Amino acid sequence: MRLKLVILALMAFFASIGLAYATVRIHVDLSTQTMHVDSSTGSYTWPVSTARAGYSTPRGYFAPTGLQRMHYSRKYHMSPMPYSIFFRGGYAIHGSYATGSLGRPASHGCVRLAPGNAATLYNMVQNEGGSISITGTPPGGGARYAARSSSHRHYAGLRRAHQNRALAYAPLRRHHHDGTVRGWQAHPFSPGFF
Template sequence: MRYWPLLLALPMALAIGGTAQAVVRVHIDLSAQRMYVVSSSGSYVWPVSTARRGYRTPRGSFAAKSLQRLHYSSKYDNAPMPHSIFFSGGYAIHGTYATRSLGRPVSHGCVRLSPGHAAMLYDMVRREGARISISGGR
């Protein structure tokens, strides 16, 4: 009987010490050209632009590897990539000023979002981390 207080305290200790940290879940559907986001601040669905014909956006599951508030592409004429979230090599989710193209595959492989949505996602991922999944096709 003297172990009951310990047994009762164990679940509470695990609950306090083992609390899972929120992680932003990002899913990109290449077929629909949509991004689905679930975070502690809410759920969102945003249009994106991914790889056009002749290029590819990698499919699979990824972690956010690095974040850069403003990155310039060394490969594509120093093009600005605001609120970049790199997830695989040189591939990133980032803002674009070509918002009329959102919802269609037009990029060289990155996942483009409107500047406002990119800033929101960047802040969520900076606070919570992220798991990114990409699936679908043309």
């Protein structure tokens, strides 16, 4: 009888080890803007979008804290976030309909996937649980900010010396308009309207 209890205890122990490895392992590489997933159903590599300049995607090791099949972001104008897997506060892995932006930084900090891939991942995590690791440095070295140019009364993007590429900041041009709504629409930052 005692031998049967020891065998059952050992079987339970090895089964629990097997369950520990059954969780979906999700790795997001900020450098390559890709996600690699290992699960009991197979391995997958998908393009993602993480935080664009001025925002950040948290790095580290996380466990899913919540799942929502469809979430609407109250912070960003009720933007749809299908198949959301929350992992730190308001940060989530979720589907995005802006699939043309996948493979490069484009989000406010979440990890975006194509909707079909997000649905697949959501179902895997729902069935098996999951662990999330986020490492690397976003292309371009992270957030960059505009600096005021003293010689030209406008803001200019900082340049990266090795690429000599300006950021997406346009110079502030002073246009004077006639005080009509149409004039303001054409030049909304010009002085004197309000």
